[in-house]
Amino acid sequence: MIEALTVRAGLAVRPAVPVVIAHYGTWIAVAVMFVVPPLVFRSGTALTMMSLMGISIVFALSYNMLLGQTGMLSFGHAVYFGLGAYFAVHCMNAAITSGLPVPLPIIPLVGGLGGLAFAILFGWVSTKRSGTAFAMISLGLAELVGSSALILRSFFGGEEGVTTDRTRLLRLFDISFGPQIEVYYLIAAWCLVCMVLMYKFTRTPLGRMCNAVRDNSERAQFVGYNPQFVRFLAFCVSGFFAGVAGGLAAIHFEIANSAYFSATQSGNVLLATFIGGSGYFFGPVIGAAVVSYLQVMLSDVTEIWQLYFGLLFITMVMFAPQGIAGLLMMHRPLWRRRALLKVAAAYALALPPALVMLAGIALVIEMTYRLSVKAAEGPHMTFFSVPFAADQPPAWLTAGLLIVGGFILFRLTWPIIAAAWVNAESRKELAQ
Amino acid sequence: MLELVIISILNGVQFGMLLFLMASGLTLIFSMMGVLNFAHASFYMLGAFFGFQIARWLGFWPALLIAPALVGIIGALVERYGLRNVHRQGHVPELLFTFGLAYVIEEVVQMIWGKAPVDFRVPALLDFPAFTIFTTNYPAYKLLMLLTSAGIFLVLFIVLTRTRIGLVIQAALSHPHMVAHLGHNVPLVFMSVFGVGSALAAIAGVIAGPALVTQSNMAGLLGPILFVVVVVGGLGSLAGAFAASLLIGLVQTFAVSVNTSLADVFAFAHVTPSPGSILGDLWTVTLAQIAPILPYLLLVMVLILKPTGLWGTRET
Amino acid sequence: MMTPALELCNIHKGFGATEVIRGVNLSVKTCERHAVIGPNGAGKSTLFNLISGLMRPDNGSISLKGGDITAMPPWLINRRGLSRSFQVTNIFHRMSVWENVRAGVLWSAGEHYAFWRDADKAREVGTRTDRILADFDLLDRSDAPAGILTYAEQRALEIAITVAGGADVILLDEPTAGMSRAETDRAVALIRRISEGRTLMIVEHDMSVIFGLADRISVLVYGEIVASGTPAEIRNNPKVREAYLGEEAH
Numbered sequence: 001m002i003e004a005l006t007v008r009a010g011l012a013v014r015p016a017v018p019v020v021i022a023h024y025g026t027w028i029a030v031a032v033m034f035v036v037p038p039l040v041f042r043s044g045t046a047l048t049m050m051s052l053m054g055i056s057i058v059f060a061l062s063y064n065m066l067l068g069q070t071g072m073l074s075f076g077h078a079v080y081f082g083l084g085a086y087f088a089v090h091c092m093n094a095a096i097t098s099g100l101p102v103p104l105p106i107i108p109l110v111g112g113l114g115g116l117a118f119a120i121l122f123g124w125v126s127t128k129r130s131g132t133a134f135a136m137i138s139l140g141l142a143e144l145v146g147s148s149a150l151i152l153r154s155f156f157g158g159e160e161g162v163t164t165d166r167t168r169l170l171r172l173f174d175i176s177f178g179p180q181i182e183v184y185y186l187i188a189a190w191c192l193v194c195m196v197l198m199y200k201f202t203r204t205p206l207g208r209m210c211n212a213v214r215d216n217s218e219r220a221q222f223v224g225y226n227p228q229f230v231r232f233l234a235f236c237v238s239g240f241f242a243g244v245a246g247g248l249a250a251i252h253f254e255i256a257n258s259a260y261f262s263a264t265q266s267g268n269v270l271l272a273t274f275i276g277g278s279g280y281f282f283g284p285v286i287g288a289a290v291v292s293y294l295q296v297m298l299s300d301v302t303e304i305w306q307l308y309f310g311l312l313f314i315t316m317v318m319f320a321p322q323g324i325a326g327l328l329m330m331h332r333p334l335w336r337r338r339a340l341l342k343v344a345a346a347y348a349l350a351l352p353p354a355l356v357m358l359a360g361i362a363l364v365i366e367m368t369y370r371l372s373v374k375a376a377e378g379p380h381m382t383f384f385s386v387p388f389a390a391d392q393p394p395a396w397l398t399a400g401l402l403i404v405g406g407f408i409l410f411r412l413t414w415p416i417i418a419a420a421w422v423n424a425e426s427r428k429e430l431a432q
Numbered sequence: 433m434l435e436l437v438i439i440s441i442l443n444g445v446q447f448g449m450l451l452f453l454m455a456s457g458l459t460l461i462f463s464m465m466g467v468l469n470f471a472h473a474s475f476y477m478l479g480a481f482f483g484f485q486i487a488r489w490l491g492f493w494p495a496l497l498i499a500p501a502l503v504g505i506i507g508a509l510v511e512r513y514g515l516r517n518v519h520r521q522g523h524v525p526e527l528l529f530t531f532g533l534a535y536v537i538e539e540v541v542q543m544i545w546g547k548a549p550v551d552f553r554v555p556a557l558l559d560f561p562a563f564t565i566f567t568t569n570y571p572a573y574k575l576l577m578l579l580t581s582a583g584i585f586l587v588l589f590i591v592l593t594r595t596r597i598g599l600v601i602q603a604a605l606s607h608p609h610m611v612a613h614l615g616h617n618v619p620l621v622f623m624s625v626f627g628v629g630s631a632l633a634a635i636a637g638v639i640a641g642p643a644l645v646t647q648s649n650m651a652g653l654l655g656p657i658l659f660v661v662v663v664v665g666g667l668g669s670l671a672g673a674f675a676a677s678l679l680i681g682l683v684q685t686f687a688v689s690v691n692t693s694l695a696d697v698f699a700f701a702h703v704t705p706s707p708g709s710i711l712g713d714l715w716t717v718t719l720a721q722i723a724p725i726l727p728y729l730l731l732v733m734v735l736i737l738k739p740t741g742l743w744g745t746r747e748t
Numbered sequence: 749m750m751t752p753a754l755e756l757c758n759i760h761k762g763f764g765a766t767e768v769i770r771g772v773n774l775s776v777k778t779c780e781r782h783a784v785i786g787p788n789g790a791g792k793s794t795l796f797n798l799i800s801g802l803m804r805p806d807n808g809s810i811s812l813k814g815g816d817i818t819a820m821p822p823w824l825i826n827r828r829g830l831s832r833s834f835q836v837t838n839i840f841h842r843m844s845v846w847e848n849v850r851a852g853v854l855w856s857a858g859e860h861y862a863f864w865r866d867a868d869k870a871r872e873v874g875t876r877t878d879r880i881l882a883d884f885d886l887l888d889r890s891d892a893p894a895g896i897l898t899y900a901e902q903r904a905l906e907i908a909i910t911v912a913g914g915a916d917v918i919l920l921d922e923p924t925a926g927m928s929r930a931e932t933d934r935a936v937a938l939i940r941r942i943s944e945g946r947t948l949m950i951v952e953h954d955m956s957v958i959f960g961l962a963d964r965i966s967v968l969v970y971g972e973i974v975a976s977g978t979p980a981e982i983r984n985n986p987k988v989r990e991a992y993l994g995e996e997a998h
Contacts, residue, residue, distance in 0.1 A: 071524070073524050073527060073528070075531070125732055125735050125736060126735075128735055128736075128739040129663075129735070129739055131523060132462075132468045132523060132527060132667070133663055133667060135468075135527060136468065136659040136660070136662070136663050137663065137731065137735065139655075139656050139659055140656055140659065140660050140663070140727075140728045140731045140732075141728065141731075141732075142656075143656045143725070143728050144725050144728035144729070144731075144732070147722075147724055147725040147728075148725065151713060151717050151721060151722060151725075152710055152713045152714070153713055154709055154710055154712060154713050155710050155713075200866065201863055203866050203867060203868060204862060204863045204864065204865060204866060204867055205854050205859035205860070205861070205862045205863070205865075205867045205870075206861050206862060206863040207863065207867070208847065208850070208851065208854070208867050209851065209854065209861075211840070211842070211843055211847075212840050212843065212851045214842070215840035215841055215842045215843060216838060216839065216840050216841070218802075218838065219834075219838045219839065219840065219909070220851070221801075221802075221821070221822040221823050221826070222800065222822050222823075222826055222831065222832060222910075223826065223831075223851055223852045223854070223855060223909065223912070223913060224823050224826040224827045224854075224855030224856065224913060225823055225854075225855060226821070226823045229861070230861070233861060233863070237863065263652060267531075267535065270528075270531070274528065304539065304543055306535075306539050307536065307539035307540065307543060309535075310532055310535040310536035310539055311536060313528075313532040313535065314514075314529065314532040314533065314536060317518060317525055317528050317529045317532055318514065318517055318518055318529065321521055321525055365543075368543065368544065369543050372543060372544040372545070372546075373542075373543060373544065373545070373546045
């Protein structure tokens with residue numbers, strides 16, 4: 001028994017060497033994933049998209065400090081993002097006009113401090129309530145700040161916002177930050193630092209108590225913690241990192257305007273975090289990357305990509321609330337047993353009918369769109385390069401057939417997947 | 433001056449009643465099912481657009497009956513096939529589901545009717561001034577709005593307090609589990625309440641559509657105010673929702689007509705903060721300009737002074 | 749005379765028109781094991797809620813080790829050395845068993861709201877957590893999510909979290925509810941061990957647990973203490989027999 005105690009305590013204090021290597025190895029791999037891609041994909045679009053991903057990752061991770069870690073659902077997180085951007089822009093302009101030696105890499109920190117200041121101010125009021133009331137309050141405060149942007153024109157610049165020039169600050173090592181690739185590496189560096197800091201936060205006493213308050217705020221009171229104060233602190237730290245993301249955005253776009261506060265901005269970070277998976281640290285990272293990618297790519301394919309987004313979100317809320325990260329981690333026991341292939345085969349069987357069904361749904365949506373708002377442009381359209389007329393029965397019949405047929409076939413594969421899972425799980429777990 | 437006050441009171445009460453028409457449905461749904469329906473304002477918007485479309489085909493009066501019924505059915509279906517499945521996952525997923533629903537409804541409305549306002553006109557039958565107060569004409573249509581809201585409240589009040597189903601609903605408001613144990617078909621009650629609540633929001637949409645602007649951002653504009661109403665009134669309290677609706681309706685209507693700023697008030701002191709600063713902005717902004725954010729300032733004040741809301745009974 | 753560990757003076761508590769606690773006076777000596785028994789609905793859990801700060805009494809005062817705690821929120825009372833368990837298991841279901849107990853240790857180990865150091869590296873916290881888990885026989889379930897434990901294991905975890913912070917006044921609310929005879933006996937031995945040198949207040953329905961564990965017993969009926977004394981005194985008290993124990997043949 002004593003032996004078991006010391007071994008366990010040892011594990012708690014000094015993890016075994018393979019675990020340490022895995023831990024640092026993961027961070028090195030992440031760093032590589034930031035450094036390498038721009039050397040491979042050199043186009044302007046790619047660089048812009050990767051920069052946007054970096055900003056979104058920081059923003060989404062800060063949001064998950066509230067949602068996944070502390071159980072706080074906020075509909076107005078863009079407030080701290082936007083305020084961070086404004087503080088960054090004003091600081092940059094002040095440095096330019098006064099000639100102060102402020103290098104650009106420090107600016108996101110200014111954004112973070114701006115976000116933090118207002119998180120303290122608003123957080124003190126917001127965290128008086130929890131749950132649904134907190135969510136509604138966050139919505140109200142977001143409206144308050146967004147509307148104030150048009151009233152306080154001197155700070156917020158009215159409808160046009162406030163612009164700046166990132167190349168005119170003090171240059172270190174002769175880096176002007178004019179070219180997109182230099183901005184990308186700045187964003188990537190900050191993103192990596194923020195990821196490490198936010199991850200470490202989850203492992204601090206406060207971070208752990210955030211989880212406790214999420215799971216059972218009543219019980220947390222009886223182990224000596226004030227749940228409201230825990231939530232307030234989490235809110236402040238989250239506001240800081242949201243402000244950093246805002247500062248990075250201000251540098252990237254060289255402008256801060258009221259769109260930063262918009263409901264769309266708050267909604268998108270919620271969608272990204274949830275779709276990625278709020279139960280795991282790397283969930284929002286995946287979500288931010290996926291959503292950024294889809295936003296850029298899908299908008300070329302269809303004008304109503306936001307509708308597909310919303311439908312994806314609802315589907316995931318209903319059927320896969322654990323998000324992409326959760327779905328991946330669900331397969332970890334199978335990975336340990338080297339039994340993934342069994343299930344993969346079943347998935348491969350289910351994929352075609354599912355795609356057919358989805359194609360049918362997309363067809364209906366696109367046709368409806370064509371016949372309503374775009375009616376002026378006539379009923380002729382193409383779908384995956386197939387031309388047809390949207391107001392003719394054959395098109396609708398085809399769509400109906402795709403949906404119904406696809407669903408029936410898809411449904412037939414469900415027992416096959418279930419059986420594959422049972423088969424895979426029955427395999428003995430391999431020794432670690 | 434008196435004319436302005438009377439007109440503002442009439443308009444304020446009318447706006448407040450419109451808010452309460454929606455807030456009552458929202459409160460009923462929240463009290464019974466524990467979920468705050470983020471898509472409630474979206475049902476209001478659907479009511480307005482369905483009303484507009486049906487009015488174009490069949491006329492305003494059929495639209496007034498058909499559109500809310502359609503939206504009510506949609507609401508019931510949403511509860512039956514969507515919300516009920518998410519319900520067992522907890523409150524946060526429920527709220528997320530209704531949030532996603534609001535998002536999708538807005539996109540669908542934009543897809544079908546576009547982003548510009550649609551021409552939802554007051555029916556010709558009512559397009560005349562009902563009476564004149566001093567020099568201002570009070571449109572008959574607004575009188576209809578007032579009468580419809582009042583009529584619906586009366587019906588609601590009678591149903592809730594004098595009928596058997598009303599008693600069941602009142603019981604389920606405070607003790608939903610107990611009501612289920614007593615053998616009432618709670619899922620059916622839930623579906624009905626959700627459907628009726630949505631229909632109420634849709635009625636508000638149909639009658640508000642011609643008076644206010646019918647546009648795809650309607651839900652986004654009215655939604656936050658609606659949620660402020662329920663939080664300020666106290667989540668789960670119908671009386672609180674009523675009082676808060678009237679309060680916010682009156683405050684906003686009165687504020688919009690006041691074109692004075694701090695600078696005007698303190699003009700005698702000859703104090704002028706520099707125009708390009710934040711203080712300068714605050715000094716010269718008129719009450720009318722900040723009218724849209726007054727509800728949110730009220731929210732912050734209530735949160736500081738009485739966090740559970742003015743009539744608050746339940747903590748979420 | 750030594751300051752009592754816990755003292756309740758003329759406590760009243762009502763909900764709406766119903767008064768649930770009607771003038772309770774109770775004194776628990778340091779290192780005493782004090783049981784509270786009474787019929788269902790007598791107000792025992794309400795009493796615990798009042799003492800631990802979940803509810804505020806309408807009238808009267810409560811003092812802990814001489815200091816007034818009447819209007820204090822639960823976390824301040826806990827930091828002063830009073831900890832309670834719940835009748836319905838109230839654990840952190842998404843966290844592991846190890847993390848559950850550690851959550852109970854963190855504050856008293858001085859970690860408070862620290863966000864600048866790694867909680868896993870705090871040696872004292874780790875050792876204390878391991879020791880408590882070993883005491884409660886939960887060490888081999890350390891990594892399991894608390895939500896998937898068996899009922900008895902969850903009850904054990906419930907008490908483990910309660911004592912993790914090293915509180916010297918412990919309130920246990922029906923700790924053996926739903927347990928088999930064997931599990932109850934083990935639980936009683938465990939409770940006796942963990943309450944060594946501490947003050948214990950326990951609500952129970954199982955008479956064998958009460959009479960085997962308690963130094964003193966108070967009987968709560970309809971919000972009033974009708975009798976308070978040693979187990980022998982309580983057993984022979986006619987009022988208690990009538991109100992609660994019924995006409996028992998010995």
